Amino acid sequence: MGRAEERRARQRRGRRAAGPSGIRRLFTWKKILGTFLGLCLLGIGGFIVLYLMIDVPQGNALAQEQSNVYKYADGSTLARTGEVNREVVDLAQVPKEVQRTFVAAENKSFYSDSGVDLKGTARGVLNTLSGKGKQGGSTITQQYVKNYYLTQEQTVTRKLKELVISLKVDRQMSKDDILAGYINTSYYGRGTYGIQAAAQAYYRVDAEDLTVEQGAYLAALLQAPSQYDWSSASDTGRKLVKQRWNYVLDNMVEEGWLDATERAAAKFPVPKDPAGAPGMEGQTGYLVEAANAELARQLVDQGAAADTEEALARIDRGGWTITVNIDKKKQAQLVRSVKQQLTSKLDPKEREVDADVQAGAVSVDPKTGRVLAMYGGVDYLKHFRNNATRLDYQAASTFKPVILAAALEDAAETQDGDPITAKTIYDGDSERPAEDNGREVGFAPPNEDDVDYGDVTVQTAMNKSINSVFAQMGIDVGMDRVMEVAEDLGMSGGLEAVPAQTLGSMGASPLQMAGVYATFDNHGKKVTPAIVGAAEHKDLTVDLPDPVGEQVISREAADTVTSVLTGVVDDGTARVSVRNNPARGEQQVAGKTGTSDENKSAWFTGYTPGLVTSVGLFGENDEPPHNQVPMYKAGGEPRVNGGGFPALIWAQYTFGAMGGVTEFDLETDQGAAVEPDEEPTSEAPPSESPSEEPTSEAPTTSAPPTREAPTTQDPTTEPPVSDEPTTDDPTSEPPPTETSEIELPDNPAAPGNGNGNE
Structure with missing residues (x-):
């Protein structure tokens, strides 16, 4: 082998030997750790900037709510909904054990946490980025912030704002004030916001007269108001709300808020049927309800709401003009036909079974x-x-x-x-x-x-x-x-x-x-x-x-x-x-x-x-x-x-x-x-x-x-x-x-x- 070839061989061996060494020098554990710490510091710095920039906004408290207007196909008015059914009550007016049903249902660590659930928030951000929809695991403070200070939109920006504002609210407000805000701004279904309106809608009592069993039902209801409303729930819905009701009471016993003997004696409090609102009599309420349900499905489909519950709450907040396809003349004809061919022939006084006959029709x-x-x-x-x-x-x-x-x-x-x-x-x-x-x-x-x-x-x-x-x-x-x-x-x-x-x-x-x-x-x-x-x-x-x-x-x-x-x-x-x-x-x-x-x-x-x-x-x-x-x-x-x-x-x-x-x-x-x-x-x-x-x-x-x-x-x-x-x-x-x-x-x-x- 000549000198030139020997030299080239040594150079090739040197390059091969230098390869792994070079990679090791590029990816040392010190550099990896340094990069990780740098990213952490960058994230912490970014969060500090967010914390300093984002102030606690003025609460909306549903104060800007408007009515909804419903029209027939010919443009004439079918119905106009009234103001949102809500009434704010002081926490002192709500029995202590009823207050705790909401904590047991949503956030057992509420009285000791800092107002945020970092894991739940991170999961929510990832779900939003991946298009999986509504997050879970939010604290009562975060849910209150979303209800009172923010919108219901599902975006990363809104979730980050929710995190920052929740931390600030937890420092500025007492836990009792946060809990009062939460139970007064939450949506309970049946067009009601707040525990007082819900107590009347479901049990015909004031919030101060609710039992722990009734409070546990209202707390369970918040997870899925329309699905869990006993009056209209499917068999599956009734089964699920009973399971959650039991979960709430069991958590109260676990936390020492309810005596085990009292828990064992608790019976599920079946809610009363909806009373209906003025202006919804006759067929109007059915048409409005059906229109709301269809619109809610569409809001979910186009990503304007995370789920049906959120969509219905958004509709109930008002500001909508909804035109239904109903032909007023055909509607009158259908109602008259049912009366003449069925309801006029039913006599519950003569035959008890006649009171059990229900009719439904769609054209x-x-x-x-x-x-x-x-x-x-x-x-x-x-x-x-x-x-x-x-x-x-x-x-x-x-x-x-x-x-x-x-x-x-x-x-x-x-x-x-x-x-x-x-x-x-x-x-x-x-x-x-x-x-x-x-x-x-x-x-x-x-x-x-x-x-x-x-x-x-x-x-x-x-x-x-x-x-x-x-x-x-x-x-x-x-x-x-x-x-x-x-x-x-x-x-x-x-x-x-x-x-x-x-x-x-x-x-x-x-x-x-x-x-x-x-x-x-x-x-x-x-x-x-x-x-x-x-x-x-x-x-x-x-x-x-x-x-x-x-x-x-x-x-x-x-x-x-x-x-x-x-x-x-x-x-x-x-x-x-x-x-x-x-x-x-x-x-x-x-x-x-x-x-x-x-x-x-x-x-x-x-x-x-x-x-x-x-x-x-x-x-x-x-x-x-x-x-x-x-x-x-x-x-x-x-x-x-x-x-x-x-x-x-x-x-x-x-x-x-x-x-x-x-x-x-x-x-x-x-x-x-x-x-x-x-x-x-x-x-x-x-x-x-x-x-x-x-x-x-x-x-x-x-x-x-x-x-x-x-x-x-x-x-x-x-x-x-x-x-x-x-x-x-x-x-x-x-x-x-x-x-x-x-x-x-x-x-x-x-x-x-x-x-x-x-």
């Missing part, structure tokens, strides 16, 4: 998704819960069209490999075990009145609402797929994919079912019923989504369902109340009845090409805790069926509100609207409940018959309707017009007690 334009009319109950000040939006009663057989839609969408086949169409033959015997590939799945539902139908077509099964057929069809399609289609059509998510769901055992609301059927009516394009048409606020722009969305099932599948559902009206469970209604004229109608097991709910959801309306009747105990109860013998009928009162309400409303006669534009070669069959006779058809022996007659597959309109009414002319606001109590409406006095049958479809869902 939707399928082309735009606008909610044109809504009936929430007899009076918002008399019945606290909106029957049009509640989700706690079974959908029953109004779910059967969803199963058929799933079968058609997937071109599903029977167990024998036959395509499922309107003409497909199924075994319609009662309690026939459903099978999957020759194996019984352990589900054999009875038909209504336990009737055996033998072999029937899918069309006949829909007309007569045969449970055993749709139980098997659900297995044929696959229950996972059926539930997926149900969610695509607008039913609540998370539906359990079990065969029993084929009976419509899931909860549903008239609002929800109106959306599902509006999607059928709109040829498979998703319709999400919209109550709010516009919402304006000086500090916020709200972009409302289009109620009509994408194609969720094919047009052919949707149109076939519509075609089949015309058979339910013309040759099925709705034929008496709807097909033979004198006001119908030549109008084409599709729809489905439903009656749940034990007669706790009864439905008719039906539609014309331009109007979809879902009517539900619900058995609810008139006395707290308002449990679900059967409606047998209500209105003097043995059984309340979907083809009775609900269909009668639907018919009077629809045939008065629809305008001119229209026909479905269907792209399908299946169903009742295709093959002509016999004309319906004028004789009284069989009852909705299939107690008679099945016949061998071929299923009706004709289009709705063409008939002369009754001489007493031109079906193309909408009957006169009162233009008076619909806030009136239905019992004080003007006398019905001549066209609304047509003699209609009194719930003819109600024999027997039956068994199984219809």
